[in-house]
Amino acid sequence: MGSVLVVICLIGFLSANPNGLQQGLIKERGVSCSPPQNFVTSQVDQDDWEESEIPLQNNVFSVMTATVSGSQTVSLSNTPINYPNPFSPSDGQSTTMRYTLSEAAPITIKIYNIAGRPVRSNFYLAGTPGGSEGINEVTWDGSNDFGGKVANGAYIYFVTSRYGVLGSGQMAILN
Numbered sequence: 001m002g003s004v005l006v007v008i009c010l011i012g013f014l015s016a017n018p019n020g021l022q023q024g025l026i027k028e029r030g031v032s033c034s035p036p037q038n039f040v041t042s043q044v045d046q047d048d049w050e051e052s053e054i055p056l057q058n059n060v061f062s063v064m065t066a067t068v069s070g071s072q073t074v075s076l077s078n079t080p081i082n083y084p085n086p087f088s089p090s091d092g093q094s095t096t097m098r099y100t101l102s103e104a105a106p107i108t109i110k111i112y113n114i115a116g117r118p119v120r121s122n123f124y125l126a127g128t129p130g131g132s133e134g135i136n137e138v139t140w141d142g143s144n145d146f147g148g149k150v151a152n153g154a155y156i157y158f159v160t161s162r163y164g165v166l167g168s169g170q171m172a173i174l175n
Helices: none
Strands: 005-016 049-055 059-068 079-083 093-102 107-113 118-124 133-139 153-161 166-175
Touching: 059 118, 079 166, 093 153, 093 166, 107 133
Parallel strands: none
Antiparallel strands: 005 059, 049 059, 079 093, 093 133, 107 118, 107 153, 153 166
16 A cells, blocks of 8 residues: 655746736746655655645645555564653653664654644654654653743643654643
8 A cells, every 4th residue: 555745846827917816927936846855855756756746825836746655664673662751851851762673764853832732843863863763752741842841731742754643641830
């Protein structure tokens, strides 16, 4: 079963038009998108990308899609855990998330607050700590993507690969 990859690039903006955006013209068109040059190209033929342009507000985006063939091969051999849990970033504590990968793979850890809002996202290359075959341990210091400390509360994290969610866990922050 294949999955669909989507690449979105801003390529220009629509000129002002009193008749509405649907009839606007692309002005100052940027360089067109090109398919990603990282791990995706090993599974997607350069000719398999389809490109379309979509106006959104005053900008025009180039949307490229491709279907990745093959099945998910990387998996977790256990449920991710983190310790200490709860932890207190204001006291200088961090928590360590531990999970075991069946093989080396690019991995992203996505952390959300209990309301489902994204708080932090960390990417780990295949073969590096966080994306290595076997046991991986990565730490989180309780900061968001902008470097600020997050509030007390419950948080959910997901260990994801390019094929989807591999596992998840919960943690609490008590400052």
